[in-house]
Amino acid sequence: MSDTKGTSGIKEIARALGVSIGTVDRALHGRTGVSEKTKNRVLQTAEHLGYKPNLAAQALKLNRKLSIAAILPKHISHFFDPVRAGIRAAAAETVGMQITLDFHEYPRLGVGDVQAVEAAMERHYDGIIFLPGDTRKFDAVIRKLSRDGTAMMCVGSDAPNTDRMGFVAAHAYASGAIAAELLAMNLRQKANVAVFSGELFTLDHAEKLRGFAATLAVQAPHLSLLPALESHEQPKQAYQQALALMKSKGRPQGIYLSTANSIPVLKALDELHLLGKIQIVTTDLFQELVPLIEFGKVLATIHQRPYTQGKVAFESLIQYLRSEEKTQPAVRLAPHVVFRSNLSLFAGQIMDTYEDLEPELRKR
Numbered sequence: 123m124s125d126t127k128g129t130s131g132i133k134e135i136a137r138a139l140g141v142s143i144g145t146v147d148r149a150l151h152g153r154t155g156v157s158e159k160t161k162n163r164v165l166q167t168a169e170h171l172g173y174k175p176n177l178a179a180q181a182l183k184l185n186r187k188l189s190i191a192a193i194l195p196k197h198i199s200h201f202f203d204p205v206r207a208g209i210r211a212a213a214a215e216t217v218g219m220q221i222t223l224d225f226h227e228y229p230r231l232g233v234g235d236v237q238a239v240e241a242a243m244e245r246h247y248d249g250i251i252f253l254p255g256d257t258r259k260f261d262a263v264i265r266k267l268s269r270d271g272t273a274m275m276c277v278g279s280d281a282p283n284t285d286r287m288g289f290v291a292a293h294a295y296a297s298g299a300i301a302a303e304l305l306a307m308n309l310r311q312k313a314n315v316a317v318f319s320g321e322l323f324t325l326d327h328a329e330k331l332r333g334f335a336a337t338l339a340v341q342a343p344h345l346s347l348l349p350a351l352e353s354h355e356q357p358k359q360a361y362q363q364a365l366a367l368m369k370s371k372g373r374p375q376g377i378y379l380s381t382a383n384s385i386p387v388l389k390a391l392d393e394l395h396l397l398g399k400i401q402i403v404t405t406d407l408f409q410e411l412v413p414l415i416e417f418g419k420v421l422a423t424i425h426q427r428p429y430t431q432g433k434v435a436f437e438s439l440i441q442y443l444r445s446e447e448k449t450q451p452a453v454r455l456a457p458h459v460v461f462r463s464n465l466s467l468f469a470g471q472i473m474d475t476y477e478d479l480e481p482e483l484r485k486r
Contacts, residue, residue: 133271135167142268142285147448155450187220188443190436192251193238194277197230197355200408201382201428202253205277208432209251216440230355231255232321239263242272249273249439251432254281256323273442277435278428279326280452287442288451290435292426294326297457298333298380301403304422304459305376306342308401313375316348316367320355320381327352330380348374357386364390368400376401385410388420407460407468415465425458425468 136146149156149164192209194202213223228234236259254260254276261284264274268285276289320327331350338347353360364387384404391397397419404423414420438451460468
């Protein structure tokens, strides 16, 4: 936001108080999300610095060129490629707006993710769409970019208690709860169940496990939950963990694969001739998973709707940047449960998405 001549602006107020630009903006305009104490500090500092908003400059800002970056992992491609496709589709619909969109990749969550976001600082983007992995590591970089005026939009997971401006993700707790209920309905006798997860410092994975464990305890006390296995999104590690678990004495009769990194685990089960004998609930829907559901080797999958996540994240970010009312969107999409009976309703959509991605995939 620009300032009248001889006055200090929102950035100066934020810098003086050590808070985010978003916090200052909400306090100055009387919006929610700011404590009364912080609001009073902001208003006192604004008065001391002689801050006065330039309404003409604000109106001009609405029509200025916006630069957006999407910084996402290369692996797992069958989740993040549809996210990118959704972002690209939303960008294509911004007819008449001056928007530039850049895509940046890093290997996988936990490997190069913070560094990739840090590198974006030099480009001074108006907004960045990213997936926060370990939120402990992302806190400082989110704070720095936000204070420099970059709106940080989380997709796929959230980074609460940071200066991010909003998030779009599938409802993680509900996803885990649904998976637990499905296994409870299909495992009537006393048995062990296991969860293969990604990094549990990622809120999305932690919430899925929390929803799964809580629902299992209430609806299926006869089922014992084994310690969660974190694969850290590394296929080789997930494969080896699966082999070791299924060869152990107390191997589970039910498995929830709460990460889209499911193929290595399913490969291990196939090699041990256990597919179709173990009740399995997976995450997301992609080409390799379709025949496994179709032939009953996977009970169901919890579809996180990555294309929709990407599209809504971009749309919400643009709305935030162009609006004077700086609300913080928090979108939890209802997960879709895909069984063999309704697989045909979803499989066509998956194929269409991959056809749209084909030119990009050929470049890799």
